[in-house]
Amino acid sequence: QVQLQESGPGLVKPSQTLSLTCSVSGDSISSGGYYWNWIRQHPGKGLEWIGYISYSGTTYSNPSLRSRVTISVDPSKNQLSLSLSSVTTADTAIYYCARAAPDAPMFRGVTLFFDSWGQGTLVTISS
Amino acid sequence: SSELTQDPAVSVALGQTVRITCQGDSLRNYYASWYQQKPGQAPLLVIYGQNIRPSGIPDRFSGSSSGDTASLTITGTQAEDEADYYCNSRDGSAHHYVFGTGTKVTVL
Numbered sequence: 001q002v003q004l005q006e007s008g009p010g011l012v013k014p015s016q017t018l019s020l021t022c023s024v025s026g027d028s029i030s031s032g033g034y035y036w037n038w039i040r041q042h043p044g045k046g047l048e049w050i051g052y053i054s055y056s057g058t059t060y061s062n063p064s065l066r067s068r069v070t071i072s073v074d075p076s077k078n079q080l081s082l083s084l085s086s087v088t089t090a091d092t093a094i095y096y097c098a099r100a101a102p103d104a105p106m107f108r109g110v111t112l113f114f115d116s117w118g119q120g121t122l123v124t125i126s127s
Numbered sequence: 128s129s130e131l132t133q134d135p136a137v138s139v140a141l142g143q144t145v146r147i148t149c150q151g152d153s154l155r156n157y158y159a160s161w162y163q164q165k166p167g168q169a170p171l172l173v174i175y176g177q178n179i180r181p182s183g184i185p186d187r188f189s190g191s192s193s194g195d196t197a198s199l200t201i202t203g204t205q206a207e208d209e210a211d212y213y214c215n216s217r218d219g220s221a222h223h224y225v226f227g228t229g230t231k232v233t234v235l
Binding site for chain 1: 160164170175176177217220221228229
């Protein structure tokens with residue numbers, strides 16, 4: 001059973017870069033078929049998809065964050081990383097990493113579903 | 128980008144049935160997935176695809192879809208089902224994803 005664990009600084013200053021790591025166990029991050037995501041949740045609010053990196057290395061991110069987001073993997077460490085630049089207080093949130101698998105039903109388009117999540121890590125942006 | 132709209136809150140009597148809806152244009156072409164989130168916990172996948180429950184999810188959870196609306200139904204609601212529920216789907220033909228606004232389910 002796959003397990004995901006986020007780690008990183010809990011406090012980041014405005015204008016700096018937020019960097020988080022997600023350690024994956026129970027599955028190889030390089031194995032085919034899965035997509036590795038970052039999702040965040042502002043305090044008391046809903047979920048926001050940040051972006052993913054596919055098993056082949058393709059990345060996609062939320063258009064509202066795209067210019068500031070970098071998602072990468074380190075297969076040697078079986079880790080997923082998130083870098084979010086030029087942060088403001090609006091980036092204060094719980095950050096989750098999640099594994100997604102594709103669903104390819106008949107008569108509908110291919111989509112992803114998030115089948116495993118980390119416990120999340122709170123990052124506060126403050127001077 | 129597309130939006131997925133959910134009712135902010137619903138209440139249901141213990142043992143009764145509750146339906147949570149998610150509306151958005153992208154749902155005409157893509158199935159929604161549904162997530163349960165309890166306070167202080169990470170979201171948990173409860174339904175995906177046409178109506179598929181991951182291992183360990185009780186069969187009182189079911190999903191359906193019609194037109195631009197996806198629904199999650201809990202039949203015989205239990206106290207432990209009190210939580211926030213979010214839908215998610217692909218944003219049209221683009222390779223990005225959108226979560227619904229979330230529905231808080233209260234079990235009376």
